[in-house]
Amino acid sequence: MFEEDQISKYALYLAFFLTFIGYAGRYTGIEPINNQFFPFAAWSFILLADNLAYRFKGNSPLISRPAEFFFLAAWSLALGALAELLNVRLQAWHYFDQSSVLPTRWGGRLLSWAAALPCLFVLDELFRSFGFFRGLKSAPFKIPKALPRYFLAAGAALLLTALAKPALFWPLAVPAAALLAEPLNLRLGLPSLLRELSGGLPAKTIRLALAGLACGLLWNWWNRAAGSGWEYSLPPWLAPLPEAAYAGFPVLALAAYSLYSLASWLRSGKTWEENAWTMPGAPPRPALQWGAAALLIITSYIALRAVDYHTVRMYLGWT
Numbered sequence: 378m379f380e381e382d383q384i385s386k387y388a389l390y391l392a393f394f395l396t397f398i399g400y401a402g403r404y405t406g407i408e409p410i411n412n413q414f415f416p417f418a419a420w421s422f423i424l425l426a427d428n429l430a431y432r433f434k435g436n437s438p439l440i441s442r443p444a445e446f447f448f449l450a451a452w453s454l455a456l457g458a459l460a461e462l463l464n465v466r467l468q469a470w471h472y473f474d475q476s477s478v479l480p481t482r483w484g485g486r487l488l489s490w491a492a493a494l495p496c497l498f499v500l501d502e503l504f505r506s507f508g509f510f511r512g513l514k515s516a517p518f519k520i521p522k523a524l525p526r527y528f529l530a531a532g533a534a535l536l537l538t539a540l541a542k543p544a545l546f547w548p549l550a551v552p553a554a555a556l557l558a559e560p561l562n563l564r565l566g567l568p569s570l571l572r573e574l575s576g577g578l579p580a581k582t583i584r585l586a587l588a589g590l591a592c593g594l595l596w597n598w599w600n601r602a603a604g605s606g607w608e609y610s611l612p613p614w615l616a617p618l619p620e621a622a623y624a625g626f627p628v629l630a631l632a633a634y635s636l637y638s639l640a641s642w643l644r645s646g647k648t649w650e651e652n653a654w655t656m657p658g659a660p661p662r663p664a665l666q667w668g669a670a671a672l673l674i675i676t677s678y679i680a681l682r683a684v685d686y687h688t689v690r691m692y693l694g695w696t
Contacts, residue, residue, distance in 0.1 A: 399421060409478065472605065569638065
């Protein structure tokens, strides 16, 4: 319907508009913009970073593949909702100064969940457009047949440990997600970081880890600047050195890629990436896709309710 250059122009205008509204509301204290500063900052950053990637290398997830970008945001929302449901048990973070107006609170929350994966992967595309780690090679290796089983066992052990003793071990849930998803990606023929590493191609893994660290710094900066936000409940062994918690964001980025790659099974392996390949074998039935869409809506609603009841420590109203 629109040429890529047109989409680029409109996206840039929207980025400038969101940046102006967000930061003006933040520094003047206008509500609910100040309270919901995080989604304004996150989405203006995504639009700007995507535009830069397009300018540097001629394509980007949003401008060149808008349908795939929509699915990326939808699955980001779904994974965000699942993370919040898991957090009901883990109690790894809680929210404060949340808006007492339900549409504002839920709208901001949904937009924030939907921004997580686009933030990570658009920044990865931007790094790629800069040529970061281009041509980097490592020694290839053959994946042992038993390695996927070891990954599954290790992932299950870490997840169960995190669930059994969340106050001490909730950070283990992050690497557990990657360890559980990667063997399934290998078996199904989906995009896999382990497969790329075995082929001597570490560039994507390193870029994603770097994007995760950068996003962790940005998210926490925007969180501190917003009128509402979240706080982490660090385990005792991590509390004396809270800066070390940033090391978890690169692992989070790798886990997010593996989980999104696994979710792409519903669309025969199609992803936001430029050269995504088609999954071998018969494609999933359309009924599964519609079922996943219904499950996304139901899970998101349950997660919104669960956060309000179990994770929010304080609500805030204004006149």
